[in-house]
Amino acid sequence: MIFARLMRMNEGPQHMCPRMAIEPALVAVETERIAGLVARLVETLPVEHLDELMFTVPVCVIAALIGFPPSHLQDVARLTRDFVACLSPLSDDIQLDSAHGAATRLRQLFSALLSDANDSSRFLSHVQSACAATAWRDREALIANLIGLLSQTCEASAGLIGNSLVALHREPGLLEGGQQVADLVAEVARYDSPVQNTRRFVTQQCNIEGNVLAPGDTVLLLLASANRDPGANPEPDRCLLERTQRRTFSFGAGRHQCPGQSLALAIAAEAVSAWLRRQPAASVGAFRWRYLPSLNGRIPRFHGDRDTQR
Template structure:
């Protein structure tokens, strides 16, 4: 198994444990990259100033560099360092922190009511709902939410090296249309939503006036929400199907569900790995990394490191002092972590409220093709009785 295959393997965690036992940071000669698997190494790499989110000589992947999706990619704060990372973050992070729990709950409830049978159609619950909620918070009209969710899913294809030419064309088209929608929204000033008003205030406070970069990073909020939150919701459903007794004997209050979702984010991370690129020679632990080296950072392995989380292979809803690397750490830690967890918790709560006994409606699933994401795609058992690809 390779770390890339592990992301969508039925159980990658034995493999990760083996890597940690070899060395928390080791060089794989076949893959020609460093692999950080321990919590200590992962934290060190993510926090090191010379380990960057993109190679210095390739700020945008060549496959998309000549299209609209590439232009958006090049402006995303999570794909940049220095001012191009810090300025949009200073404007957007306070806005994300300002969203109140009750507001998230209300928006999730409204969006849930518009979905196409989310109890049976889990694709709606996983992909349409989270993006629609964030789009609504930003201020896009309800009549556009489903379109925005579809366009965002098209756009995120540009982030995967597995995408074919058709998917990349759709990503460019999606980026174009999303840019148009946000440009129209921003033309209204701060009147569209409370969230957008906070962003405008943050732009003013930080003297950040790059209109095109703001549009790109609003699209970035949707794209980060899309697959990561889909995976979080999906992996929570997987955990429930594997062990319905996890919450069977407990009243599924929102607090309990929120604890459960947060533990799933640690236990079965929707983002299994990320990469860092070494800008100049540096030392991590007892390893010397050279300029131009690539580091594969195994977030999911760090989550299961007993150094960070005692009894890491047990799913403990009431785990104390839980450490989660799924959202990164250091200067590029996801600023939307709280929002993603809240959306997923509200979505699971709504689903549990309507869902009959899990054992009466068994699912099977496989993981969508990816080198770093762990997102299940669900099917009914009766549809798959003769298909061995599914778990």
């Protein structure tokens, strides 16, 4: 029931209230806070391996902003990782069972958090004020969409962090000459998008470029291909950190523009910076990687065995 309530999956009237409540809270997050938060998490969480940093730190950042105490962050990250398995048709029965249990536990944690009115975070206070202003009281839908924030952060942010480090492996000089990690992450979001495609579902007959689509049809949107459109980005097949007027479709566009784009880029940039402070950029070449099986994501998994083929 979580998936059906997600605001990002529908534009119906019942999905507008969570959008109106949560989007302003996301936009209001001060990205300047992210550097300190990431630094604290990297120091306090057991993220000795790159994969752990990729899949744990971004979710913990969002969970901390929402208001979970430090003692809950690792559990929330682990449960979110289990939950996202239910979003993939490639998951097996064991993963789906684990995802169901994770969804149940996440719902319990969020229910307890929302019930503690005396200890609301700035983010939750913003959300709850918007709910009151619009007289929206669907608690289950709110919980579903807060879980959705974590699930959207999980693999997409891991992919953005990982693909940024892959770019450094392939072009070690990218950060020379005064280029910033934030520029690297912003360009990688376009050049090697962690979200390669998304889907839209037709609700009434329409015509797109001479093709008649019927209700129930599915439209596959190739976001990564749009990022490489030379009409949108000159020299699209080059990774140019100094690119001006960069157009990135990885976060959607128009009504489906992700309101957390700036936040996601900031989290990924700070996570990459934290890793490079631990491991110099030259050490990225010591890693090898394989990409996770996925129908829409491009997410590397790293290991240090030089003898294993990518």
